[in-house]
Amino acid sequence: MASGPLDGVKIVEFAGIGPGPFCGMLLSDMGADVVRIDRPGDGKPGRAADVMSRGRRSISLNLKDPADVEVALKLIEKADGLIEGFRPGVMERNGLGPDTVLARNPKLVYGRMTGWGQFGSLSQAAGHDLNYIALTGALHAMGRKDERPSPPLNLVGDYGGGALYLAMGLLAGIVNVKNGGKGQVIDVAMTDGAASLSTMFFGMKAMGVWTDDRESNLLDGGAHFYDTYECSDGKWVSIGSIEPQFYALLLEKTGVTEPEFKSQMDRSKWGPLKAKLTAIFKGKTRDEWCAIMEGTDICFAPVLSMAEAPSHPHNVERKTFVEVEGVVQPAPAPRFSGTPAEIQRRPAGLGEHTDEILRDWHVSR
Numbered sequence: 001m002a003s004g005p006l007d008g009v010k011i012v013e014f015a016g017i018g019p020g021p022f023c024g025m026l027l028s029d030m031g032a033d034v035v036r037i038d039r040p041g042d043g044k045p046g047r048a049a050d051v052m053s054r055g056r057r058s059i060s061l062n063l064k065d066p067a068d069v070e071v072a073l074k075l076i077e078k079a080d081g082l083i084e085g086f087r088p089g090v091m092e093r094n095g096l097g098p099d100t101v102l103a104r105n106p107k108l109v110y111g112r113m114t115g116w117g118q119f120g121s122l123s124q125a126a127g128h129d130l131n132y133i134a135l136t137g138a139l140h141a142m143g144r145k146d147e148r149p150s151p152p153l154n155l156v157g158d159y160g161g162g163a164l165y166l167a168m169g170l171l172a173g174i175v176n177v178k179n180g181g182k183g184q185v186i187d188v189a190m191t192d193g194a195a196s197l198s199t200m201f202f203g204m205k206a207m208g209v210w211t212d213d214r215e216s217n218l219l220d221g222g223a224h225f226y227d228t229y230e231c232s233d234g235k236w237v238s239i240g241s242i243e244p245q246f247y248a249l250l251l252e253k254t255g256v257t258e259p260e261f262k263s264q265m266d267r268s269k270w271g272p273l274k275a276k277l278t279a280i281f282k283g284k285t286r287d288e289w290c291a292i293m294e295g296t297d298i299c300f301a302p303v304l305s306m307a308e309a310p311s312h313p314h315n316v317e318r319k320t321f322v323e324v325e326g327v328v329q330p331a332p333a334p335r336f337s338g339t340p341a342e343i344q345r346r347p348a349g350l351g352e353h354t355d356e357i358l359r360d361w362h363v364s365r
Contacts, residue, residue, distance in 0.1 A: 002031040002032070002344055003342055004029065004030040004031025004032075004339055004340065006032040007339070008031075009033070009080050009174065010035070010361075011027055011028075011032050011033070011034040011170070012035055013035065013036045013037065013083040014036075014037050016084070016085040018129075018154070018158045018162075018163075019085065019113060019158040019166070021053060022052050023162075024036065024055075024083055025054060025056075026163065026164075027170070028054070028344055029055055029332035029341045029342070029343060030341045031344075033057075034055065035056065035057055035058075035075060035353075035357050035361070037075075038060050038061075038351055040350075045349040046348045048346060048347065051324075054324070054343050054344075054346060054347050055344040056344075056345075057356065058348040058351055059351060059354045059358070060351025067365070069095050069096065071363060071365055073096070073100075073101070074364075076101050077105045079108060081174055082101070083113070083170070084113070085113045088112075091112075098112075102185075106183050107182070109169075109170050109183055110185045111188065112186065112187055112188065113163070114189060115127040115129075115131065115162075116190075117189030117191065118187045120189075128157075132189075132194055133152075133161070136191055137202075138156055138157075138195075138197070138198050140212065141220060142220070143214050144214065144221065145213070156197065157193070160194070161191070161193025161194035161195075162190040165188050166188040169188055204217075216267070222270055223270055223274075225240075225242065226240050226241070229278060229281035229282075230282060231282065231285050232283060232284055232285050233286055235286035235303070236286065236302070236303035237281065237289050237301070237302050237303060238300065238303055239298065239300060240299035241299050244264070246297050246298055249298050253293055254277065254281075256280070331343075
């Protein structure tokens with residue numbers, strides 16, 4: 001039995017890759033009954049390591065078969081929301097486009113997520129996260145000075161600009177329906193989402209406090225008090241001492257007394273000051289710096305690998321990571337005081353719950 005805040009919400013997810021499954025996982029973790037429509041497969045059980053598939057049940061339908069399309073439509077008639085991430089036109093060709101579906105279920109929130117969006121000159125082109133964030137200006141801002149832009153994993157476009165905006169859009173649409181509104185289509189483009197995530201930086205640029213030169217700004221590694229530093233053991237620490245009181249503590253804990261460090265916001269001095277801090281941090285191991293700085297107001301954290309992060313005391317205390325069937329993975333987030341989120345079930349195999357879903361959703365073939 002689901003316990004999260006979305007208990008009672010029904011979502012149909014058309015199987016895809018990357019951000020679509022991640023959105024389905026988020027909604028499932030928060031209690032929604034998310035049914036994933038998979039293409040016919042071999043029916044093998046899901047892999048425990050396929051953690052983004054956790055929490056949902058799977059039904060196998062051949063969307064080239066009109067009878068199975070009708071089953072999909074019957075499921076959608078019972079749903080509050082729909083997730084699909086195909087190129088524009090694919091769902092329409094399968095007889096599952098918004099016009100058809102909303103005629104069957106006028107209260108449905110139809111979530112469509114693509115890289116470029118449902119319209120625009122690039123809407124039919126293939127692409128990946130790196131391309132989407134490149135088009136918005138976000139990628140250009142990431143990386144070291146005089147070097148090529150650095151790919152930031154696919155967190156900014158796929159998951160931040162795509163999956164999270166889709167989840168927010170679906171929930172906003174569902175709330176609107178609950179308040180008496182009608183169903184509608186949510187057009188989620190990762191380019192739109194990545195641009196939206198960059199709002200603060202466009203504002204800073206308009207105010208003249210951000211430039212297009214990488215590693216020259218407050219938050220891109222240009223400042224000596226906001227960057228990562230290598231330690232004597234080859235490991236790294238992160239420093240984010242922006243506010244004056246935090247910066248003063250940084251100087252105290254590093255033993256810095258040179259007067260030029262008092263000109264914290266003088267950009268002309270950032271390079272030389274960073275060189276001096278680089279030498280200082282090289283003088284101790286990461287663990288030694290943790291003993292000096294961790295838990296203080298310096299704004300400090302060790303740079304942990306994915307192998308290390310689950311064992312850090314703070315993450316252990318908060319149960320930020322959990323282990324399911326031997327696989328360590330991030331726990332559901334965010335946290336709710338009254339309706340706690342939880343992983344509903346292990347990752348499903350293709351079509352594993354076909355009969356069960358049809359029974360529970362009162363759908364016949």
